[in-house]
Amino acid sequence: MFFRHPSKRALQEWLDHGGGGETIDDHLADCQRCATTLEQLATDDGPALSDALAFAFAPPDDFVERLERKVVARLDSRVMLGMVSDLFGAGFETSRLLFLLEEPTDE
Secondary structure (H helix, E strand, C coil): CCCCCCCHHHHHHHHHCCCCCHHHHHHHHHCHHHHHHHHHHHHHCHHHHHHHHHHHHCCCCCHHHHHHHHHHHHHHHHHHHHHHHHHHHHHHHHHHHHCCCCCCCCC
């Protein structure tokens, strides 16, 4: 347990190495001042880190065009599927009407 607050250097090392210092972990759980300092240290590299993350997770340049083509293809295939099912349905309904046998009535 810390009797004093860890230095900024110790907090930065803790941050750089993903935590793991059990003494610092325990201290941060109880000390708002050090938690705030750690948060400030984490956001000091914010623009560089956010730029790197934006670059790493950015979609390809042709993403929108590829997405639009795939959506159009999917919609076209659904239209074709609907037409085919309508054709089979019409054939089935026609066959049912042509071959429908009337049941004798008891009149």
